[in-house]
Every structure is written in structure tokens, then in C-alpha cells.
Amino acid sequence: MNWFDRLLLFILSIVSLILGVAVVLVGAAVPVGWAQMELTRQPYNDVTMVVGAVTALIAIRFLFFRRKPRDPKVDSVLVTGDHGPIRIAHQTIVQLANRKGSQLRGVSSFETAVRHGQGGLILNLRMQVLPDIDIAALAREAQTVVKSYLEETTHVPIERVLVQVTELGDGNRPMNRVWSGTSA
Template structure:
């Protein structure tokens, strides 16, 4: 909520400063008449006022860009609060833990994982290539069980869902015996 309010205030500030600096530039450059303004040392004040107006205008463009820029990082970590303080576990750590757990299952290789955080907990997607020598339903359910238990036990974060995608079947290399 505070970020939204800050961005709104920054947006309003940048628009107002931008408008004021454009008016000042137009007044000082002679595009708009300044009948009521009398400055004794016109040259010094003129140059200083234009410099300040240009700097304010450039700052307002920068602030306007910041106020409209989207947040690039959504959730790079899972945050927990305990009685002793805050804990942050990076998504990369959770991905590596899930890959480690899935790698313990025989018959799957070339693993990749992706993690999403939902209200129910972590949603883990595992992608891999199987060797074709094991039953796919048994293999995938074992991967789901291993990843679910290991990640939840290691991190303390509830795992809502483990999805397994079998991308392909690995071809076993055929070796020709060479007789000499």
C-alpha cells in the first residue's frame, strides 16, 4: 500500500514540476510575454533561471518514468516470520532443493524446475526426461512424493502442488562390441 501511495505522490509531483518548468522555460525564452517581471541583473538571473528550469524538467522526466515503471521483480524469495525474526528463502534455493529431491528418483534425468508461490503454498513444476525402463505413473508419483516431502521438510514452507512433466524418453546408447 505504501508503494502505491509513494508512486502516486511521485507521479503528481513530477507532473507539477514538469508543468512549472515548461512554463518557466517558455517565459524565460521569450515565447510567453513577461510584462510584470523586472529583474535588475537580467543576464545572470536569466541564465540561472533557465538552468534551474532545465534541471527541474529533466528531474521531472526521471520521476515521471519511475512513477510509471512496472515492478520487475514479483517475488524473488519466500518470506517467513518466526518468533526469533524474519526468514527469507530464495526461489533459486527452493528450485535447487526440488531438483535434488527429484534427482534421487531412479529413471529420470535432465531435470528442470519452476516455482510459483500461491495462497495455498508453493507450486512446484518439475520437467524431466525418463529412461523408459520404469512405469511412468509410479515414477511420476514417486517424484511428486519425494519433492513434496523434501522441500516442505527442509524449508518449512507448505507445498501445495507438485506437477511433473515428462518431456521425452531418453534413448539408451547402443554399444557395439568391437572384436579385435
């Protein structure tokens, strides 16, 4: 949850707590003699008090709700080394993948997201490609190149590499870091 969501949840909890307590007090303050005939038909006071109490309890629950801090072990991968375990952060893997992927001929923009899978990491690659490029061949090349590069440099098994081509990049601007070789 970001700070804005937490602020909204806090405001909602305070308002719900105030309204819940007010509803309980109103339900308890209605004179029984006046509403005795109404209570025989429908128990308004009981319903009002129960609804108010439940609302107040929910508000108290959310008022003291705290999300557990993220475990740094979740955002990293453990690799065995000669002298003990080595922890490689997901951010490092993202940087390596982005570096290798942005060097591919025809890629305008390259982003990587990492998550854990059953047999290794799952990479989600988002690419913008230049016009007049074989998109399917470039996507297969990105899968192969990034997977083999990461497995060679980090020794972390890569389970799957998913590629999403989001849009065409701007072919008119100079692509010094992307194009390696002669440009057409």
C-alpha cells in the first residue's frame, strides 16, 4: 500500500469509528417505553446496536492494520558459493537483463520485471521495437540472449522468459546505444 492508500484507510477508519460509536449510542439512547410497540414488531434498537458495534469493530481492525514489512529475502535470489551463500538482488538481475536486452538490434526501449517461479526466476520483458523489424524473431532473440546471459553471469536458473512488445519506438531519433553495426 502506498502512503495515499494508507491515508485514505486511516480517514475511513476514523470516520467509521465515529459513526459506529454514534450509532451504538443512538440505539442505546432511544427510550424503551416509546419504542416498546415498535420493538415488538421489529427490534430496531438491537439491530442498530449490532450494526454500530460491527462497524466500530471493523474500523478498529483497519485502524490498527499494519502491513508486514517486505522481507529482503523475497526480493533476492540465493546462490551457493564456494565460501557460503551469495544473495543477488532482483534489482541486479533487472539491471543485467535491461543492459543486455537494450543492446539488441531493433530494440528502442527495454524493461524487465522479475518474480520467483517453481524452478527458477520468471522474467517479464517489455520492449518497444523499431519499425520494420521482424518482431517475432526479435522477441525470440531477446528470450534466448537474456536467459543465457543471466544464467552465465549469475548462475541463477531462469524458468521462463515472457516477452511483451508494447509499441513501436521512434525510428527517427538516433539510437546510439541500441544499434550496433551499420544503420539502414
